[in-house]
Amino acid sequence: MTTKVALVTGASAGIGEATALKLKAQGYTVYAAARRVERMRSLAAAGVHVLSMDVTDDASMQTAMTRIIAEAGRIDVLVNNAGYGSYGAVEDVPLSEARAQFDVNVFGAVRLTQLALPHMRAQRSGTIVNITSMGGKIHTPLGAWYHGTKFALEAISDCLRMEVQPFGIDVVVIEPGGIKTEWADIAADKLRVISGKGAYAGQARAMAESMNGEASRKRQSPPQLIADTIAKAVSARRPRTRYAVGFGAKPMIFLRSLLSDRAFDGFMRMATGISRTALAGKP
Template identity: 50%
Template sequence: MTKTVLITGASAGIGKATAIYLAQNGYNVYGAARRIEKMQELKALGIKTISLDVTKDESLVGCVEQILKETARIDILINNAGSGYYGALEDMPISDAKYQLEVNIFGVARLIQLVLPTMRKNNYGKIVNISSVGGKITLPMGVWYHASKFAIEGLSDALRKEVKSFGIDVIVIEPGGTKSEITGLGAEYMLSVSGNTAYNTLAKGVANMYAKVEKDAADPIVIAKLIKQGIEANNPKTRYVGASGAKIMLFFRKILSDKFLDKMIMSQMK
């Protein structure tokens, strides 16, 4: 039976690449995003598109209800939509921090709530949460982004234990440097809020580091293939790591002390 997949944040980057790749491999794919106009290419490939704002409950409910009405099932949920605002904690408005957490954690949790009843009924489901190497390792200026991704890691670990007996797997994807507009937008925002404050030197250093990372960033198809590997495994790993610099950074996280890792990371902020 053809599996039905819902992918959020499908208008660009990892979400778009994954929607296309899974559709090419026989999945019934629904791509969801705020910018419906950016998903015309997906429509041309037979992917169904849905307007979705993960910060609005009525939008989340409407999205799931539409898919269940059309297919009666959601077999795989890929929580990919994300916000990447960077800036010093002292400088960032709490309203922007709250928005980032709404997108990166509360929207994810609410969507999971909405798909679980059908998955439990079918005794089958795959919930894929896109985290980041930034869910294990932090950079300065990334306070709220990292807080949200660390939260995704914890949410996923607890949820995995709750739903395993219902035939549902929870999979975390931890990308490293991946080509995405979120990086550029995050750096732009960071310079707007911290580029002229006491943190301006550090903000510029982080922006320079980001520019270097973008040059070596992996194509999103690398992560799309990891996701396919995870959802097709009978007994998937709890975490899949991929893209530029991911494995080496997580290795350093394991073997180095916090303070030594801090020094190594800060040495790159020039």
């Protein structure tokens, strides 16, 4: 029986690291990719092959895929997990940062998918796993560019699923809720820098606190939950097209389907602690 081969991006911490270890434990030959190779020493010690990869650098992605095929002869699972959250008011966020958000969260995932698909088509099997977010179905204040990338990846996944189904390839979307990773800290820090002063400062302070405050941290789910879900999906004979998992994911997506746009706006302002004073931009 041929050992299946998986590539996991964004594997230096959090969901990516947990997924690489989970798939390795299930018998996969696992390649873990990230920009910071030095942070993947524990993965290497566990028998995972670590790769230096920047998903905004086409050459590094091509080199990684070439190495995988040369060494393992195939690729069965691609987990597009690399990503980050760029928050800030639309008025404040430089377009250079907006483009960077799409380069990492969307175009990097799509380019790796393009590189993997010829090999999956040749073997008439494979699974593409795209990590989006409950944020690919809902919206939050000051998160336009982040949500834009996740909405985009959801749509791309749907179209891709229809295209590759005749070749025996599955496309699965994972929609995490609140997860205990570095994501919230990075997103909140960016938000404070970009919109922490000026007209949107009140909203920015409230939103940043809701993202990485103590109360939020206590409710977040462990990355292992997402890793277990990914392992379940890639092992299934007929995986679901979507898995919403982690704190708040299913309730929030369901609530969005029930409420009107303005009703959901009001709910999110309340849930994130953005008061009338914050809306007015006052301290």
